[in-house]
Amino acid sequence: MTTFAEDAVVVGGENLVLRRSGSSNGPAVVLLHPLGLDRRAFDALRSALNPIWNVVSYDQRGHGTRVAHDRFELEHLVEDAVAVCQSVSEPLHLVGHAMGGVVAALAAKRLRNVQSLAVLAVPLKSQPAFARRAESMEAGASAAVFEESLARWFKGLEAAPRYPTAVAYGRTCLDATSVQGYANGWRALASFGSLELASTGVPTACIAAADDASVPLTAFEALTSGDACVSGRVQVEVVPTGGHMLPLMEPEATAARLENFWTRARRMHAVST
Template identity: 30%
Template sequence: MRLRASDHETTVTARGTRGPAVLLVHSLGVDRRMWDPVLDRLARGRRVFAYDVRGHGSAAGAPLPFTMAAAGADLVAVLDALELDTAHVAGLSLGGAIAQTAAVAAPQRFASLTLMAAPDRPVPEAFEQRARLAETDGMTALVAPTLDRWFTPEALEADTEGVRYARECVASFDPAIWASIWRGYGGLDVYERLRDFPAPVLALAGDADASIPVEGMAAIAGRIGGGAKFEVVAGAPHLQTLERPDEVADALDRFLPAEIDIP
């Protein structure tokens, strides 16, 4: 479905007809299809929604510059458009940073928060370097190093469906939008600001993540109020859903409530 998110339109994929609402927020450089491998599992007893973040996919035409504040406001606007007072929100990487930004601004809209390979503070030098490389050399120069951060060597060698999808997304990205997103990502401002967050939190780390190691995600979980439940997805790289979908779905299924059929 198409809906309004703040100052632009986006597209939402929906699965499930009953149960608690779950909103999924994807990583930088891809789009809502990143969640496709886990949607059907999560939709058993839940209503699951995945939307395109501003600057990505069907929301590529959103106004620039990209800012974390605007992306966080978009998440709340999507909840409003879906007529959801609250939802269980899960975000991966940039999606997790956006979810944290929205959680700081509007904690009452969260039934729970799941952070998957998601930072709570930026690395400005690295983010600026990725922005400049897109502007000077174009997206072709970014495809290989980006996929190296996102996938295991085994997946890259096998050229899996997930790798092919991610490669297509990055190669077709507008360099100016890519640069604006990375610079906006550098404005992430949630460090130690979720210590009073009232809802349950799950932090998922991949033990093959080249971007955010297990120790880094464990530290992030420890900075959240009350402590987050922490799990490690065996064999998972940065883009967990595209290489270890069953294991990710298992972890989310254990954490997220669902409406159970009663015989």
């Protein structure tokens, strides 16, 4: 059974709770959770990973222990990610899920200790729907927006063994999230424009589920056929099922793809240095 430890620290002037697992002396991995969840979003994934990794996650603004920090913009989320990564001295593997993937991709461009970047179920472009959801939250339709989020996250997965536990966890997180925090999360997603994953400067993997109702596979066509794919700068991995919440619903398949990617990235780093 995976053991989790939590430390209250000050990073970049912010009070954070770092959730740790794995080996404190192992290669570092920093995980950024999606909009609506919290630092525990990767617990199932962490249990599926080899215990050699030194894995760290934290609550982004407006979530978990930082739910009261609900007045934020995308830049604040990126600054937090940069500060956390800079607090880890050795080269690290940076992983972001959905909104966390957007933040991770933007942070990676500012960091020098990132050995690889992996984004899970990440939107590559801002969508008009993101801003509309923020407006709906502030217009008093928060309950409907929360229910729509749960439906998108787990669409078609009702028969999966992990479905009841995953949905219960998602609902608990959303119930604890403020209207302003969720609205600002959607507003952050509406503001990034587009992600240029090929220009991060590090090996990059984009992992998606074939049945994701939030970010369909068609969103990644440019990566699978464009120059980024041909040059090997961006690797696209598809998991057959898991919906938008891959780490929760298919942790073993996600972990296997991440570990294979990290191994290749470490070899590439060794060759380049």
